[in-house]
Amino acid sequence: MIPLSIPNLKGNELNYVTKALKEGWVSTGGDFIKRFETDFANYLKVDQSVACQSGTAGLHLALLLSGVKSSHEVIVPSLTFIAAVNPVKYLGAEPVFMDCDDSLTIDVKKLEIFFQKECWITDNGLINKKTNKLIKTIVVVHVFGNMANMEKIMEIAKKYKLKVIEDATEALGTYYTSGKFKGRFAGTIGDFGVYSFNGNKIITTGGGGMLVAKDKEIVEKAKYLSTQAKDDPLYYVHNDIGYNYRMTNIQAAMGVAQLEQLENFIHIKKINYQTYQENIKRIKGLSLLDFKAGTRPNYWFYSLVIDKKAYGIDRDQLLVKLAENGIQTRPIWGLIHEQKPYVNNQAYAIEKAKKYVQFILNIPCSSSLRRVEVLKVTDVLGKLES
Structure with a gap:
């Protein structure tokens, strides 16, 4: 795994x-x-x-x-x-x-x-x-x-x-x-x-x-x-x-x-992010969420954006298939204003959050992640493309 x-x-x-x-x-x-x-x-x-x-x-x-x-x-x-x-x-x-x-x-x-x-x-x-x-x-x-x-x-x-x-x-x-x-x-x-x-x-x-x-x-x-x-x-x-x-x-x-070791961790995570990006952009229906211009991010988590129509399967189906191939992923959190303790609280014009929560999957991003493992993830993602 x-x-x-x-x-x-x-x-x-x-x-x-x-x-x-x-x-x-x-x-x-x-x-x-x-x-x-x-x-x-x-x-x-x-x-x-x-x-x-x-x-x-x-x-x-x-x-x-x-x-x-x-x-x-x-x-x-x-x-x-x-x-x-x-x-x-x-x-x-x-x-x-x-x-x-x-x-x-x-x-x-x-x-x-x-x-x-x-x-x-x-x-x-x-x-x-x-x-x-x-x-x-x-x-x-x-x-x-x-x-x-x-x-x-x-x-x-x-x-x-x-x-x-x-x-x-x-x-x-x-x-x-x-x-x-x-x-x-x-x-x-x-x-x-x-x-x-x-x-x-x-x-x-x-x-x-x-x-x-x-x-x-x-x-x-x-x-x-x-x-x-x-x-x-x-x-x-x-x-x-x-x-x-x-x-x-x-x-x-x-x-x-x-x-x-923090700066070295960030350096490794940046390289792995770039490797993911280079390979994922070749897969129809998938992309990595960008980090903002004008910043040096720490590249903590990598967010895979899934277009079901273009890719062929949705977030939850992909999560299962990746797990079957020994790759752990995680969906984004459930929106808090929809959680039971907060359903009566005011939520103002929530639109994009509802959209993103449906088609983002976080993929492996450890600072100990090796290039061969990044390539395995992208290889599996490519093979699953319909």
Whole structure:
């Protein structure tokens, strides 16, 4: 079986984890946590970062620190993994779902139309006409490593006095190569940026995440809240509600080793993406979704676009046939506004997301993927063409 996306653990992972074990620092204290946070911040060219238990924990903290309360609404995409939206509900707030554009990221044109036509600007902030609730924050997801239109999003956010949380859990290493934010990494443009190190991400700690923010005091507050809000750790004084959201030292040891290899991982994934592209373009009815011009993507996931009429079989049939040939693939997520916990939430003009969810299949993209395996995938895809 050629797997979809698995960890590449060929660096210093074993050495660093062994060191952490020998030193006895296996929990939420230890030098590797501090080192990982420092190395990560240096890579992104930001002041500091906070290592978390998961990307979801980071998103929860970001929403909390952006001021979201139970009376508020948060703008979210429908085409994303549900973990990007669930933390809104943790705080008792409500999501409002937006459509995607052809990059699968949030449609900024519809976002602006929604604010212009469906909202009021008041002294208290932006009010949704339909619900009379205050819209506080926008959660932007950089889907599969593709950067959303941050220039326009930040312009809109400034106009309507909204906080921006970048869910960069799939986009570590993606940055702009032109425009206003040239040289800026995904996750470092909005008020908050959140990253994930789940097992299928471009680097992994087995689990875990990282939070960055523009405001240094906010970063310190996030670290405070992530460690049970200890005001006096000796006498256990707590002046706030905290969370058990700190990353372990063993995870951080893995993270340090993985981060050392990140640029090489991206290089390998770029080459494999180009090989896929060269071969897939010869197959009628199939194409690979492009990454945006003006960016250096991290090439995390490769999205195969299937035209059933031209190719002869649909997404689900192709998934089965590839599995029969030892190739693991994955359909895109079910749209969140159609999931049972969210069917009563407002969804604004969702059109393209409904289209893309039907004919995209993610194909093998591990950073350990060999050229011979890429060619096997494209060979099978070619043979299945009707």
